[in-house]
Amino acid sequence: MQPRMNRELVHGLVVAGALVPLAWLAFGAAQGGLGANPVETITHVTGAWALKSLLACLAITPLRRLSPRLAALAPFRRTFGLLAFLYATLHALTFFALDLGFALARLAEEIAERPYVTLGFAALCLLAPLALTSTRGWQRRLGPRWVKLHRLVYVAAALAAAHFVWLVKKDLREPLIYAALLALLLGARVVWRLRRRASS
């Protein structure tokens, strides 16, 4: 009983922590505390936390392999995945509402003509079915296909990282940090797979 309660407490704290940026944005927007260009701040913060959540989601499996004591982290994959989807949705909505004024024709034009928008939109489209099928019910219904479907998270994360690299004007440090961390997390999986193949 005790470990389970601890786990739930930790889980609740993590979710609350991950929602702090959102609360900060809401409070800041109401108070005029988001700087000279609040829309840019909202876009940047929601985008950055979508990426951070995705990286956290993809870090769980490598962490679990490090030590059996970390095996209990498994449920956090869903948690961080859903947080990533939440932030990515808010990020896209900010763009659609405040940059494009809810104009669907402009959205279509941006998706078609701007590669960085295309990449970001594709990443969001890939995350949507994963969020929808993240429940136990869907996991049971889809069986082994569920695992295959949810491998799309790797593609979504790569698209999201490329989306950030593509839009920066000059200073690439920040987007490249995300890209490097992602490369590390995906690279670890490739190495394990190759090793498993070699040993079998």
Next chain:
Amino acid sequence: MRLIRPSLMPERDVTPEAICLQRRSFLRAGAAFSAAALFGCGDDNAARAATPAPAELATLPNVVPAPERFRTSEALTRREDATAYNNFYEFGTDKDDPAQNAHSLRVRPWALAVEGAVAQPGVLDVDALLRAFPLEERIYRLRCVEAWSMVIPWVGIPLADVLKRFAPTAEAKYVAFETLVDKTQMPGQRRSTLDWPYREGLRLDEAMHPLAILAVGMYGRALPNQNGAPLRLVVPWKYGFKSIKSIVKMKLVPRMPRTTWSDENANEYGFYANVNPAVDHPRWSQKSERRIGEWSKRPTLPFNGYGEQVASLYQGMNLRRYY
């Protein structure tokens, strides 16, 4: 935090009041910065705290309002925003970096060299410049290539008046501008983000256009460092990056000079860089812009709304090709 020891300061320099006060704001900036580091957010507030209050900046002598055609009646951008949200890579690439870091720039004494194809080349002290020319207040729109805009009351001198003083020769077809290079004063120059010095250029007829000014102030006071003190260009019909800051050199030359952003990426940034909603940046749209202080976007105007005054400069030119 490193403080300047008195013994290191040249004795002949009595620190002007404005600079003395800026030092105080430097200390405040340090305090604000550590708060930002603690909470991991709110850097922009730190940038605002680091900005000298208007009363701490030098007053300017005898500023007269410019004629109506040089003063848009649109609402001014809040001074706190115009001085905390800046692109000035010499002090860092984030928008709030210049306000936090530009205190290290020493704006006096400051010399402006004018050379090249001029009959009377020379070096002009910025205080001499302030005495030699009447200062005008001009209210201009500023449109950044990143699709945001501001309305700023500049104080400055028509660039043409300054250039004429040095008597450009028949050889002079372009003006090449350079920003200061000094890693100790401009910490952003420790990294090769751009190929320093920052360079800009205008065709001579653009430089001589009555809209083009050398600004020495904004909002009725001397320029804050992060806005390009003590002396910057303002060409309101072009994207903001053309309006080079903290200028130390103007050279009149026969050929089109190299310019920083065009050097970095010629596909994305041209020499002319006239505001043009019909020609998109290869990666993003230039059709609309966000006026700082507003939530939604507004349409961008050709030549940033100054077409009536400047379009004739580009008659017969294909502006898709010469972007």
